Amino acid sequence: MKKNEISVLGAGLIGSLLSIYLRKRGLDVNLYEKRADNRKGEYSEEGRSINMALSDRGWRALEKAGLKEKVLPLTIPMYGRKIHDEHGKTTFIPYGNEDQAIYSISRGKFNQLLVDEAESLGVKLNFEHKCEEVDLRYNHLTFSTPDGITEKLESNVIIGSDGAYSSLRNAMLKQVRFNYRQEYIxxxxxxxxxxxxxxxxxxxxxxxxxxxxxxxxxxxxxxxxxxxxxxxxxxxxxxxxxxxxxxxxxxxxxxxxxxxxxxxxxxxxxxxxxxxxxxxxxLINLECYPWMLNRALLIGDASHAMVPFYGQGMNSGFEDVLILDELIGKLGTNAWELVFAKFQKIRKPDTDAICRLAMENFEEMRDQVADPKFLIRKRIEAKLHALYPKDWIPLYTMVTFSSMPYSEAYSQGKLQDMVMNRVMADPLITQNWNKLDYEDIINQMDKAKAV
Ligand SMILES: Cc1cc2nc3c(=O)[nH]c(=O)nc-3n(C[C@H](O)[C@H](O)[C@H](O)COP(=O)(O)OP(=O)(O)OC[C@H]3O[C@@H](n4cnc5c(N)ncnc54)[C@H](O)[C@@H]3O)c2cc1C
Incomplete structure (x- = not known):
């Protein structure tokens, strides 16, 4: 039976970037994708999002792989939200400081660029290879191809980046003590x-x-x-x-x-x-644990698929790749079980936090952004951030424009919410917001942190 060193399942955004990182560490990488090679014809999105927002965490992972300059020309910066009311009136709410933006990018073109890059580094591409079965006892993989051929092979390491309906996760689901939760909204x-x-x-x-x-x-x-x-x-x-x-x-x-x-x-x-x-x-939210069994690991949407309302699904998957690579750098390429065990332990609280935040942001985008008080709240927070840049960082900024662990951003955000709810409870806040005692708000935040 053929034996691979590393098999990566799924050549989506996360699997392609992961293969690049692994190859750069000198590993022999085989990348398997059920779809045909879409670089040769029209890219089919299959009902998935056509363009997406790339933000700091994603950029960081691209930069470390030396790809930032290649990706930048494909993007359009978006510096804030433009809210359209029912009468066609628009209001602009900046995302952060003047130079802070999230970047719109076409999923198809981006994916093609990453696959091209992986190929040029020597990753072996296997399109039209659908992973049908993973035997976790022996790390055996079974693939089917469109002409009905079945291929079996063994792999020293398997990484499942095959998305929300992952075949590797399906195999893990059959193991005892594997926790899994999914919710369609x-x-x-x-x-x-x-x-x-x-x-x-x-x-x-x-x-x-x-x-x-x-x-x-x-x-x-x-x-x-x-x-x-x-x-x-x-x-x-x-x-x-x-x-x-x-x-x-x-x-x-x-x-x-x-x-x-x-x-x-x-x-x-x-x-x-x-x-x-x-x-x-x-739209699905999906969480599971553990993400590994022996020398097999789940990553990206395969381990944590979230609703798209924080624009962090891909960004968090890219951050997964960065963190996994750092662990490989530290622990070497002969200690996969240790690398995977540490990876899931470090990463799980953070992906849980971003899954929750994405769900909460759905409610914010849907219900609150149209509320005039929401605009005032954002202005107060922006002013707090301008006056006390270290003491008050708006939640959106922590998530989108920093590399602070998502779980830390989540708990800071909850404390800020508590303080801001008190501030916004003033019935005259829409008139008085500019005259607030901002130092007192920071003191309240400090007290909340100390509890
Ligand atoms: C409407 C919408 C908007 C979004 N907007 C954003 C955004 O603005 N910003 C952001 O960061 N994220 C966004 N996301 C989330 C983002 O799309 C995902 O987090 C990201 O695509 C995950 O990448 P992945 O590579 O893990 O999985 P996928 O993109 O799902 O890729 C998995 C790959 O595996 C292949 N595959 C599946 N099963 C098999 C198999 N059995 N054998 C072989 N190959 C297989 C698939 O064909 C696919 O190519 C959005 C999601 C949605 C639904």
Whole structure:
């Protein structure tokens, strides 16, 4: 039987970057992907997000692999959220300081770049190889190919970066004391496009993430280099006044868009056609533990898939790769079980925290960003940060623009919430926010931390 040194399952964003890192350590890496090699034709997104937001944690992992300069030209910086109200009025809320941005990037192009890079370093690519079975007793892998051939091999090390429906995790599920929890949220999503204008320009400000928050549902839009925007409509599947279930025909689509997203509707000439052609996809939160068994490890979405509302799924997966690589650097390439054991122990509290934060941010984006008090709250926090940059770092900044462990950001965020809830309880806060005693707020935070 053929024997591999390292087999990485799944050539998505995380598996490709991981293979690059492993290869750079001189290891012999085989990367297996169930899909065909999409670099040769049109990239098919299969109903998955077309573009995504890349932020600091992701950039850090790319930079260490020497890829930052190659990736940068594919991105568009977004410096804040642009909130669209029901009358088409917009308000800009910066994400952080003037130079702080998250970056819109096409999933397909990004994935192609990473696979190209892996290949050029000598990673052996095996497309159209679907992992069907993993025998964890002997680290045996079984793959199927489209022509019906079954291949079996043994691998010294197996790393499963094969996403939320991981085949390696399926094998681990059959082991005793393997914990697993998954939850589909009430909402699903559908992607739609705002094309470039007739003059070939962006139809809206390209340097912002656009949000149309409407209580129990919302629309967002991210810019693309071809001057279009990819919009994502998040709606409950059923049981609400506005939900996917009630949208049956052209009239329903138009009525909902004209009522709630009129300015976006004006920019979407083929809305109905797209709406019925594009799939409606579901959103899952998934946590499991342990992530390893002997010399097999789960990473990225295979170990922690989260809802997309903090834009951290890919970023956290890239950070996984960085942390795993640091451990390999420290402990060497002959101590895989120790590396994996340390990795899961360090990383699990942080991925639990970001999964929870993503769920909580769903509520914030959906319900609160449209509330004028939310804007005031963000302004107060921005001012606190400007006056006391070390003592008050807004939660979004800690998550998006720092490498602070997610679990630490989570607990700091909870304390800040407590203090800010007291500040916002003042019925006159909308008038008085500029006259607040900011030093007192910092003192309250210090006291909260000391408890
Ligand atoms: C709507 C939406 C928007 C998002 N936006 C953002 C964002 O803005 N920022 C962000 O950081 N994250 C975002 N995410 C999350 C992000 O998409 C994921 O966290 C990321 O794609 C995880 O990468 P992965 O490589 O672990 O898994 P995947 O991207 O799922 O890749 C897994 C790969 O494994 C392959 N595979 C699966 N099963 C097998 C098998 N049995 N054998 C061989 N190959 C297999 C698949 O074909 C795939 O190529 C978003 C997610 C969604 C749903």
């Amino acid at each position: 009430s909402h699903g999503y559908k992607e739609l496009t705002i094309p470039a204008t007739a003059e070939g320009e962006f139809a809206m400000d390209p340097n912002a993430l656009h949000i149309w928050p409407r209580g129990s549902f919302m629309l967002i839009a991210l810019p693309n280099p071809d001057k279009s925007f990819t919009c994502t409509l998040f709606l409950p599947f059923d049981g609400e006044r506005v939900c996917f279930e009630i949208i049956q025909d052209k009239k329903d689509v138009e009525s909902i868009f004209k009522t709630y997203f009129d300015d976006a509707f004006e920019m979407m000439p083929n809305l109905t056609e797209q709406f019925f052609k594009n799939p409606t996809a579901s």
